[in-house]
Amino acid sequence: MHSTQTPTGERLVIVGNGMAGHRLVETLLAHPARPAHITVIGAETAPAYNRILLSPLLAGELERDALTLHDAEWYAEQGIELILGERVETIDRAARTLTTDAGRRLDYDRLVLATGSNPARPPVPGLELPGVHVFRDLNDADALVRFTQTQAAERGGNAVVIGGGLLGLEAAEGLRKRGQGQRGMQVSLLQRDDRLMNRQLDLTAARLLESELRSRGLDVRTGAQLECLEEGSDGRVWAVHLADGTPLPADCVVVAIGIVPNAELGRIAGLEVNRGVVVDEWLTTSDPAIHALGECCEHRGQTYGLVEPIWRQVEVLADRLCRPATEHVAGYVDAPCATKLKVSGVSLYAFGPTEAGPDHEVLSYRDPQQGDYRRLLLRNGRLEGAVLYGDTAAGPWYFEQALAGSDLSACRQALLLGAADAQALLDDAATDSPTSPVKEAA
Ligand SMILES: Cc1cc2nc3c(=O)[nH]c(=O)nc-3n(C[C@H](O)[C@H](O)[C@H](O)COP(=O)(O)OP(=O)(O)OC[C@H]3O[C@@H](n4cnc5c(N)ncnc54)[C@H](O)[C@@H]3O)c2cc1C
Numbered sequence: 200m201h202s203t204q205t206p207t208g209e210r211l212v213i214v215g216n217g218m219a220g221h222r223l224v225e226t227l228l229a230h231p232a233r234p235a236h237i238t239v240i241g242a243e244t245a246p247a248y249n250r251i252l253l254s255p256l257l258a259g260e261l262e263r264d265a266l267t268l269h270d271a272e273w274y275a276e277q278g279i280e281l282i283l284g285e286r287v288e289t290i291d292r293a294a295r296t297l298t299t300d301a302g303r304r305l306d307y308d309r310l311v312l313a314t315g316s317n318p319a320r321p322p323v324p325g326l327e328l329p330g331v332h333v334f335r336d337l338n339d340a341d342a343l344v345r346f347t348q349t350q351a352a353e354r355g356g357n358a359v360v361i362g363g364g365l366l367g368l369e370a371a372e373g374l375r376k377r378g379q380g381q382r383g384m385q386v387s388l389l390q391r392d393d394r395l396m397n398r399q400l401d402l403t404a405a406r407l408l409e410s411e412l413r414s415r416g417l418d419v420r421t422g423a424q425l426e427c428l429e430e431g432s433d434g435r436v437w438a439v440h441l442a443d444g445t446p447l448p449a450d451c452v453v454v455a456i457g458i459v460p461n462a463e464l465g466r467i468a469g470l471e472v473n474r475g476v477v478v479d480e481w482l483t484t485s486d487p488a489i490h491a492l493g494e495c496c497e498h499r500g501q502t503y504g505l506v507e508p509i510w511r512q513v514e515v516l517a518d519r520l521c522r523p524a525t526e527h528v529a530g531y532v533d534a535p536c537a538t539k540l541k542v543s544g545v546s547l548y549a550f551g552p553t554e555a556g557p558d559h560e561v562l563s564y565r566d567p568q569q570g571d572y573r574r575l576l577l578r579n580g581r582l583e584g585a586v587l588y589g590d591t592a593a594g595p596w597y598f599e600q601a602l603a604g605s606d607l608s609a610c611r612q613a614l615l616l617g618a619a620d621a622q623a624l625l626d627d628a629a630t631d632s633p634t635s636p637v638k639e640a641a
Contacts, residue, residue, distance in 0.1 A: 363390025551584025
């Protein structure tokens with residue numbers, strides 16, 4: 200082991216006070232053998248907040264306070280040193296020290312990188328213009344809200360959101376809702392693919408979503424190839440040009456085309472880095488004294504963009520950090536995730552492949568009046584994918600069955616009716632099975 204100290208006596212430094220870093224602190228505190236000295240350094244000036252709720256904040260559905268996870272006093276009460284508004288710039292692995300952009304130097308025995316990710320930027324001219332935003336943190340949300348409250352409130356105006364995935368949709372809807380009371384602010388949503396949320400939805404569900412958003416006044420454009428952003432006479436963004444020659448007026452542009460792991464610190468420190476900082480199943484990097492988790496890490500070629508797998512990483516890493524190196528700790532294993540969209544009044548739930556493969560059996564149901572749509576993909580009686588639009592109540596049950604690899608042949612005819620009907624048939628089949636205890640007793 201690299202340190203002669205017991206795990207509890209070690210100086211643990213966590214870089215990043217975002218969702219992963221904060222959750223790790225909470226989990227460590229609940230552990231009987233928590234490290235005695237914990238320091239958290241975050242580049243943002245606000246203590247950790249629920250980033251997921253930036254979307255309802257932008258939409259005006261929540262107040263800022265609702266996002267706070269714990270304030271700085273809480274960290275002090277827990278005996279944790281919290282340093283905010285400082286960015287770690289270098290790591291000296293030999294000396295086990297790090298330096299921040301404020302010139303602060305800190306020693307560590309174990310270091311955790313929880314630096315998240317950066318918004319991806321398409322390689323088009325004009326992206327650096329004032330008025331072009333991303334949607335990642337509180338400052339971004341504040342800037343967008345300010346736009347709707349000032350410029351858009353005074354002169355109406357046009358906002359263009361680039362990217363028709365989860366984040367782009369939530370940004371566009373948030374802006375549209377904010378702009379509703381303003382002077383006819385128009386929001387356009389550009390999606391390069393032929394459908395919205397192309398990584399989660401089949402064409403039918405995507406079209407249902409598109410027509411719902413259009414009916415709310417959002418200008419949705421699929422198959423939209425971005426050419427460049429044009430500068431106005433005031434030096435700010437003025438228009439977005441599409442490859443087919445269409446110009447779209449734009450006073451505000453939001454780029455939401457995806458994320459790139461923020462692995463820079465690991466790269467500078469000479470750790471093994473691919474797209475993210477490469478970690479093993481105990482979230483340990485190529486340096487045994489340094490761990491990484493959350494959106495900055497890469498495990499078996501996989502990087503992350505949702506909190507569910509990150510919560511599982513936190514459990515594993517907290518356990519690893521609190522136990523002696525000689526003690527076995529169960530490792531992190533990747534598992535499929537389901538997707539939900541946080542747009543009020545739109546309910547969708549999806550997991551697995553978007554398109555049916557040659558071996559898939561497709562079951563689908565559509566009720567145009569209710570606006571409900573369900574499509575299930577089965578292989579040999581087992582569920583591999585589902586897309587639910589409208590009534591999504593059965594989504595978690597389908598996901599559970601898919602994760603468990605349950606044979607659903609016995610409830611096939613009730614599968615589209617919902618969880619209760621399908622489960623009842625499964626239960627009946629289990630009771631009738633020659634190997635079931637009930638049958639044997641009878
Ligand atoms: C608007 C929005 C909506 C979302 N909605 C959902 C959702 O509905 N469901 C879902 O599962 N996920 C959602 N996500 C994704 C989710 O928020 C992320 O998966 C999660 O925040 C990742 O946690 P993280 O700690 O890895 O990164 P982050 O939460 O981004 O935290 C990283 C922190 O590290 C700091 N940092 C970076 N570099 C340094 C440095 N060198 N020194 C010090 N500090 C540094 C950053 O400033 C940041 O505060 C959403 C994200 C956004 C932006």
